[in-house]
Amino acid sequence: MLRMGGGSARMGGGGAAGFGDIFGSMFGGGAPGGRRGGARRQTARRGQDLEVEVTLSFDQAMAGAEVPVTLERREACAMCSGSGARAGSSPRLCSACDGRGSVTHDVGGFSIPEECPQCGGQGTVIDDPCPDCRGTGTRVVERRIRVRIPAGAKDGTRIKLKGKGGAGMRGGPAGDLHVLTRVMPSAIxxxxxxxxxxxxxxxxxxxxxxxxxxxxxxxxxxxxxxxxxxxxxxxxxxxxxxxxxxxxxxxxxxxxxxxxxxxxxLTDKQTEALRAFSDLDTDDPRARLFT
Ligand SMILES: [Zn+2]
Ligand SMILES: [Zn+2]
Incomplete structure (x- = not known):
């Protein structure tokens, strides 16, 4: 989870290993003995989860609010529409592995699968990479988005906005954006x-x-x-x-x-009235203390 503070955000240089990375290493990366199939996405990777903190006035938290949030988020590259190939071209199926992402070697009669060295397990090759994203298909951009905070948010409430985190890689789903609400105290x-x-x-x-x-x-x-x-x-x-x-x-x-x-x-009249009241008061409020 990438953590951002104070409504605006910085993104670390890939140092924060999010859930997406774990997911990716579990399910991506050229599993051996895979089924045959043309455009298998070998390295589909879920996007990074992001967290942003917003501070609300008490009234905003009670009424619900739409607040602007600035964050740096990985998004599909606008230039190549996320393909990674230069606009006008498209990635081609890897000829070395026929798009499977893995190749097999015969070792002593056994077929040992390994990641295709030609495409790095991706199944496709980009001959002419998009200059904007250098073939990755995604770019980190600064975005100012409006986040809807529901009425009743508490100090420390975490609201999950599904799919509003970083873009997934190679067809993987986007990560989530978690909004942590801080609520200012009320005077009343x-x-x-x-x-x-x-x-x-x-x-x-x-x-x-x-x-x-x-x-x-x-x-x-x-x-x-x-x-x-x-x-x-x-x-x-x-x-x-x-x-x-x-x-x-x-x-x-x-x-x-x-x-x-x-x-x-007290005014003189009030004093007089209270004394009159006191003279009539027969209760001893301290009686319990001496039993
Ligand atoms: Zn691009
Ligand atoms: Zn290949």
Whole structure:
């Protein structure tokens, strides 16, 4: 897997051995005793898997976004349409192996197959190579593509775009492009799975008496009912108002965490009222500490 950072990418000089290389060495390269057949592709090789990292704002991640990504990717050569032969010409079947890619030697009565020295196991020979790709049929080009990020992407989500990686060689399939999403934090919401946690400050009076308070969601406000006698830290669940699920099926919940606030200054009248309240309050909140 070739790793790219920060939305733009560099490609190492073939140092990163991708899955394609392993695949290629397993299934390519002139297997001995192959069937006869004209245009066998002896060295079909899957293209390289690429990875690119994109950074999204919290809102982009929630809504889904189409983001531009710059990457260096091996693609079929535009000049020769991937054939490797100069435009106007085409590769010819190797006469030494008749296109099979392997030739046999008789050693003491045994037929030992070996890679055709004429075509290097490819079955075809290019007499007049394409000058753009020097006969390889592919070129590494810098591409700016737009990548669709589905709603609900998390920090660290890997999205696989099948076939958007490097081009395959000699008819091999293209590799995949993996998009790793980084999501900036929100000033208001904290993500917990598919749920969104929001801290909701309420006054002591609202907590004690109960209240209907408005809280923001991803799409407008909702009114939540704080039951009378709610303690600090109580969490109220609003189903369906959390983060969109990556599966595309619904959303998590909004978890409204009540934070009881204490006024930092009081008017004379408020002080008077609170003292009157306090005089009537017979509960000892610390009774449990001394049992
Ligand atoms: Zn070419
Ligand atoms: Zn050959």
């Amino acid at each position: 919401f904290t993500r917990k799975g598919d749920d969104l946690v929001i801290e909701v400050p309420i006054t002591f009076a609202e907590a004690a008496l109960g209240a209907k308070v408005e809280v923001p969601t991803l799409d407008g406000r909702v009114a939540i009912t704080v039951p009378a006698g709610s303690q600090d830290g109580r969490t109220l669940r609003v189903p369906g108002k959390g983060a969109p699920k990556l599966s595309g099926k619904g959303s998590g919940s909004l978890l409204a965490k009540i934070r009881v606030t204490v006024p930092s200054s």
